[in-house]
Amino acid sequence: MGREFLVVHAGYDALEASNAEEAIRLLEARTDIVLVFTDVGMPGTMDGIKLAHHIRNRWPPVKLIVASGRSIIEQSRLPQGSHFIPKPYNDSTIVEQIHRMLAPIETRPKP
Template sequence: MSDPSISSEPYALVVDDDGLIRMDAMDILQDAGFRTFEASDGDKAMTLLAREHAVIVLLFTDVQMPGTRNGFAVARETASRWPHIAIVVASGHVRLEPGEMPDGARFIGKPFTADMVHDHLQAILPDGRKPEPLRTREQAGSAT
């Protein structure tokens, strides 16, 4: 793996046990200018976050996954340990209950589109943490 500290693009971690959905989410985030890490469950995600949290600015996680942590648990632990990481939780099956999401996190339904994801990223990421393509897209949108 290359040294992530030499990259100017921010990193996102995509966590989903469905490989096709994970690849789709990674493609959407890469189009927005992120470099990506991936994990197939919450436990693997927390291991990766413990190692790479300094370069990760976004967690994009599914809810229902195998292992000891679901996506809500990953989101809450990430928010507690690394508050600089923005969080998007996605699910097509789970209804959001009060208190499940950390403050500032966003919930998105599946199936999601690139525009839906990009709109959530515009809302939760501070300008200094947005990759260039996402900033350019925002500026183009505000110019119309």
């Protein structure tokens, strides 16, 4: 299942960007984006990790999921509050993570 379909299947609207620059343009044009799901190996002038840091610096409230099939990314390389998911991933893992990250604070499960 594609990532965009997974987000829609989870009950949310989805936008798709083909590279980091397009993702930034979407974020600049819209105020309703609350989560970005990116791949470390995305095309463009910056990879998914650099994009995640750029988003965290410019739009701090936006939640971030970073995926990679090439390597395991240490949490210390990611912006604070982001979540790494290795590929191949299970569709239900993505849907559950989206729900956890977007759940109101009072309904989030206790760690």
